[in-house]
Amino acid sequence: MSFSSSPVVSLRDVTIYQDVQTVLSNVNFDVEKGEFVYLVGRTGSGKSSLLKTLYADLPLQTGNAAVAEFQLGKLRRKQVPFLRRKLGIIFQDFQLLFDRTVAENLAFVLKATGWSDKSKRKQRISEVLMRVGLDAAANKMPHQLSGGEQQRVVVARALLNEPVILFADEPTGNLDPAVADGIMKLFQEINNHGTAVLMATHNYEIIQRYPQRVLKCENGRVLDSKVEEFNLVNGYQ
Numbered sequence: 001m002s003f004s005s006s007p008v009v010s011l012r013d014v015t016i017y018q019d020v021q022t023v024l025s026n027v028n029f030d031v032e033k034g035e036f037v038y039l040v041g042r043t044g045s046g047k048s049s050l051l052k053t054l055y056a057d058l059p060l061q062t063g064n065a066a067v068a069e070f071q072l073g074k075l076r077r078k079q080v081p082f083l084r085r086k087l088g089i090i091f092q093d094f095q096l097l098f099d100r101t102v103a104e105n106l107a108f109v110l111k112a113t114g115w116s117d118k119s120k121r122k123q124r125i126s127e128v129l130m131r132v133g134l135d136a137a138a139n140k141m142p143h144q145l146s147g148g149e150q151q152r153v154v155v156a157r158a159l160l161n162e163p164v165i166l167f168a169d170e171p172t173g174n175l176d177p178a179v180a181d182g183i184m185k186l187f188q189e190i191n192n193h194g195t196a197v198l199m200a201t202h203n204y205e206i207i208q209r210y211p212q213r214v215l216k217c218e219n220g221r222v223l224d225s226k227v228e229e230f231n232l233v234n235g236y237q
């Protein structure tokens with residue numbers, strides 16, 4: 001049995017590309033188990049490209065990176081679903097299936113990730129919906145829910161397989177401040193239960209209200225508040 005304490009994310013001398021364009025270079029950082037880290041930077045600075053590389057949507061071409069104990073440089077296409085099962089991924093646009101109920105949206109993911117027992121699926125769906133405060137919404141269609149409630153369903157979906165880390169790209173982007181705050185509280189609670197979070201955001205107020213370590217994409221580099229001081233304020237446009 002192994003009780004590994006290796007970081008959930010570890011990058012060494014990584015270059016992030018979009019096609020042949022270099023977006024970020026010399027990227028070096030770790031995210032430890034249970035850590036909460038923000039990712040900031042102006043629009044186009046490379047936040048989404050970095051996240052996409054971490055969940056193997058963009059290939060790792062240069063440097064070494066490990067995520068949830070998978071070496072990204074050596075990852076074959078057929079291994080990608082196994083990596084993704086260890087991750088929770090949350091986008092700004094909700095990407096729910098609008099022709100299915102909330103429970104069916106969640107069941108779809110469970111079936112695709114090997115949950116063959118129907119009663120276990122049902123049980124897990126009710127657990128995650130309870131966790132995000134939406135246990136009464138299982139049989140509703142997504143369009144019957146508010147934007148904030150839809151985002152909670154997305155968070156519930158990301159929690160289905162008990163991920164070691166949540167990657168969230170602007171999860172509060174389209175939400176009004178009070179609803180965004182509710183989503184942040186949910187993230188904090190999930191983090192307090194041991195899931196690491198790496199969250200890209202343009203929302204300076206949220207970082208002020210819930211201060212955590214910050215990684216900042218700037219001029220093709222990633223700065224880390226853990227190792228150096230930098231100006232936070234100009235990373236949000």
Ligand SMILES: Nc1ncnc2c1ncn2[C@@H]1O[C@H](COP(=O)(O)OP(=O)(O)OP(=O)(O)O)[C@@H](O)[C@H]1O
Nearest residue numbers: 018019023041042043044045046047048049050217
């Ligand atoms: N699919 C793509 N094909 C080619 N270039 C892309 C693609 N997506 C992004 N880029 C380019 O890569 C660079 C980084 O973009 P990225 O989306 O990672 O930035 P970001 O920091 O997430 O921006 P935003 O805050 O606006 O989401 C930009 O120059 C962008 O134009």
